[in-house]
Amino acid sequence: MTALPDWMRPPREEGWLADDLDHLPEAPRHTELIDGVLILMMSPQRWWHGEIVDSLKSALKEVAPSGFRVGREMTVRLDERNRPEPDLVVTTAPFVPDVTWFAPEDVQLVVEVVSPESAHRDRAVKPRKYAEAGIPHYWCVEEENGAPVVHVFELEKECRQYAPAGIFREQLKRPVPFEIAIDLDALVG
Template identity: 50%
Template sequence: MTAEAVIVKMTPPSLPSWAVPPPEGFVAEDLDHIPDLPAHTELIDGSLVLVSPQRHFHHTVIFRLHVALEDFVPPGHEVVQEMSVKLAPKQRPMPDLMIVGPHAVIGGEVTLFQASDVILAVEVVSPDSQVRDRDRKPVLYAEAGIPHFWLIEEDNGKPTVFVFERNPVTKSYEAAGTYHERLKVTVPFDLDIDLTKLYQARTR
């Protein structure tokens, strides 16, 4: 009896629809209709950006800053987390935090905000998103008219907040201050936050 070779044909797993972008790239509205799209996916320059798992520093600073901001936002304003903003047809990033004004539409069916809704955008820098957070996103936010931007960096295990304000003439951000221990500003509204409480690693 002779042995016969058995050829097994391996069928590659089918790719999800979002893995193959259209020739012209995705547009902002596509994110609401693409099936099985990973959570927290952003759209930058027509390309999908998948968010890596958060580090403890990133998660904790965002959560505690959200709570702290709630004590200072004026009536009619809202602190928003894990929501995206449409800046342009092919730009729909998801800031780590946003503050939207009283003209923003709030409701259970809302999946994104418009750039004109946003008073402040906040990004906490992560190792996988350094270029986007430091370079690309600030440009997009400023071009879309968002008046205030904060960039938060980890410095020796503590948060440092870099505050920027939009120059309406150049349509770009200008540095307005760097804060290490306490964030005390008067725009976009009066607030005073103890930054040392935003992240305190547990010690044994």
């Protein structure tokens, strides 16, 4: 077994904090913080995943009204010990070139495209954390016979939990967070 590089050692006894992610230049590009633990993306990305993320980002940008921006692979600082990196974020934050994370109050929608290595986090861990932080909309995109299936959730504000709002195949039409109509089959076509 080889020794851990110095950058992988927490800077304090109580572990990692959200702001520490901005000071890890040697860490893999897609490093997240979940419950004070670094999550390193080490497995190769599947082509399907990248195509869905790119195509869905373009589709959302096309329909997003003024005041909304669509970002890819930017972390959301949920609290001191949680800074996950959704595949896509729809935000109302103004564009600031040097920003490395979004505040949850500026995020209207997070989208996770499920990969084998992230399936549990995307289906169980992250939705709970996004809901607790008050993010109004969550989409979990799964693969079904090569086609995307989008599981849509809306925040129930009183209990800070997501309620299912539909499962979409072929076409996704939603009135929130703005009018959305996306041909899901075209995302990989």
